Amino acid sequence: xxxxxxxxxxxxxxxxxxxxxxxxxxxxxxxxxxxxxxxxxxxxxxxxxxxxxxxxxxxxxxxxxxxxxxxxxxxxxxxxxxxxxxxxxxxxxxxxxxxxxxxxxxxxxxxxxxxxxxxxxxxxxxxxxxxxxxxxxxxxxxxxxxxxxxxxxxxxxxxxxxxxxxxxxxxxxxxxxxxxxxxxxxxxxxxxxxxxxxxxxxxxxxxxxxxxxxxxxxxxxxxxxxxxxxxxxxxxxxxxxxxxxxxxxxxxxxxxxxxxxxxxxxxxxxxxxxxxxxxxxxxxxxxxxxxxxxxxxxxxxxxxxxxxxxxxxxxxxxxxxxx
Numbered sequence: 592x593x594x595x596x597x598x599x600x601x602x603x604x605x606x607x608x609x610x611x612x613x614x615x616x617x618x619x620x621x622x623x624x625x626x627x628x629x630x631x632x633x634x635x636x637x638x639x640x641x642x643x644x645x646x647x648x649x650x651x652x653x654x655x656x657x658x659x660x661x662x663x664x665x666x667x668x669x670x671x672x673x674x675x676x677x678x679x680x681x682x683x684x685x686x687x688x689x690x691x692x693x694x695x696x697x698x699x700x701x702x703x704x705x706x707x708x709x710x711x712x713x714x715x716x717x718x719x720x721x722x723x724x725x726x727x728x729x730x731x732x733x734x735x736x737x738x739x740x741x742x743x744x745x746x747x748x749x750x751x752x753x754x755x756x757x758x759x760x761x762x763x764x765x766x767x768x769x770x771x772x773x774x775x776x777x778x779x780x781x782x783x784x785x786x787x788x789x790x791x792x793x794x795x796x797x798x799x800x801x802x803x804x805x806x807x808x809x810x811x812x813x814x815x816x817x818x819x820x821x822x823x824x825x826x827x828x829x830x831x832x833x834x835x836x837x838x839x840x841x842x843x844x845x846x847x848x849x850x851x852x853x854x855x856x857x858x859x860x861x862x863x864x865x866x867x868x869x870x871x872x873x874x875x876x877x878x879x880x881x882x883x884x885x886x887x888x889x890x891x892x893x894x895x896x897x898x899x900x901x902x903x904x905x906x907x908x909x910x911x912x913x914x
Contacts, residue, residue: 596812596862604809605860610797611659618655618794619648620783621775627858628770628875629656629744633803634810634854637767637847638723638743640708640879647772648783649746653704656744660803661796662701663738669711671754675718679728693730698722701738701800705745709755716762719743723765740803760838760882767847768872769879806857813853814863822907823848823869829901830881836897838882848876866907874898 608630615626625641629652632639641649657664667678680696697703698718708716722728726737745766747758775783786792798806823845831839851872856864878894887893 593812595814596809596857598862600809601857601860601862604806604857607798607802607806608858611656614659614794614797615652615655617786618792619652620779620786621648621652621772622779625652625770625772626656628768629653630858631851631854631872632767633660633740633742634806634857635767635847635850636740636742636807637850638745638765640763640766640769641744641746641772642749642769643746643772644750644774645748647774649772650704650706652772653744653746655794657702657704658794659797660702661799662740662803664702664704665697665700666704666706667697668706669708669715671710671712673711673715675715678715678718679722679730682731693733693735695735698728699735699737701740701742701803703741703743705743707747708745709747709758712756713759716756716758720761720765723762740800740807760880764841764843764880766879767851768875770875810850810854810857813856813861815849815853816864816909818907818909819852819864819866819869820849822866822905823852825905826869826873826901827877829905830877830897833897833900835884835887835893836881837884840877840880844877844880848873851876870902873902877901 611630612623612626615629616623619626629639641653643649654666667673676696678696678698680694680699682691683694684690685692705719722737722741723743726739726741728735728737743766748755774780827840827842827845827848829839830836833839848869852864852868855868855872856862859868874895877898881894881897883893883897890896
């Protein structure tokens with residue numbers, strides 16, 4: 592039986608997570624919610640898709656965040672001519688002994704930074720599908736495990752359509768959360784130009800791989816009542832029957848919503864999940880997975896509006912139990 596998380600463990604974890612938050616915010620001057628969502632994805636063993644117009648520090652924040660984890664980090668700059676083997680690796684012939692040896696690709700890292708992921712065609716994007724879901728890759732029939740932990744942090748530009756390829760639904764569904772990064776406030780932008788005026792600050796490692804694995808294990812042990820399982824399933828089921836949604840949230844989204852809610856509870860310093868934890872991560876977990884009817888697709892706020900509707904229409908009810 593899994594041992595429930597203790598408050599001593601929760602307190603120690605919060606201190607470590609706060610160290611990560613402070614270190615990233617030295618480099619990324621902006622909305623701290625972005626860093627909290629990255630931490631949520633990390634604790635839930637998920638992947639994150641960051642979306643925003645050019646120049647709002649998407650790559651800056653993912654690089655700063657990855658650097659704090661004390662893990663191996665590889666970056667892939669997605670381009671139209673990138674091939675699947677450029678990501679996974681391939682067998683190459685050694686002239687010395689006339690044998691084939693594996694040359695691993697950049698996917699073999701704890702944290703993979705997929706920059707401008709939508710600039711590569713679907714054939715190349717598909718190289719990530721097996722890795723993101725099963726934490727393994729298959730190269731010419733041979734199966735290779737990826738390092739643990741494994742996390743993909745991808746960025747994309749939603750306004751530049753020339754030379755880009757929309758992410759297929761199967762790929763989008765593998766991202767636990769989508770983080771929208773907008774323009775900074777006036778105060779934040781002034782602080783940013785001051786901090787980056789003379790030299791670009793860099794974040795330093797404050798965790799180790801063992802620390803990350805321990806934090807992820809602790810997040811899994813956060814308690815979640817049976818009533819909340821019912822609530823989460825009801826939320827995702829609502830999206831599957833809505834007349835304005837062509838494709839609703841998958842069972843993978845249901846699992847992701849539970850994992851993200853547990854991580855949010857840990858970040859808040861609690862050993863149990865509340866309905867507010869579920870509501871707090873619902874937009875970032877569910878919104879990007881919804882495929883809307885054609886008349887709704889042009890509205891950038893439609894997905895958030897539909898998630899709001901689900902939260903309003905589906906109320907949390909604690910079941911009555913007999914003694």
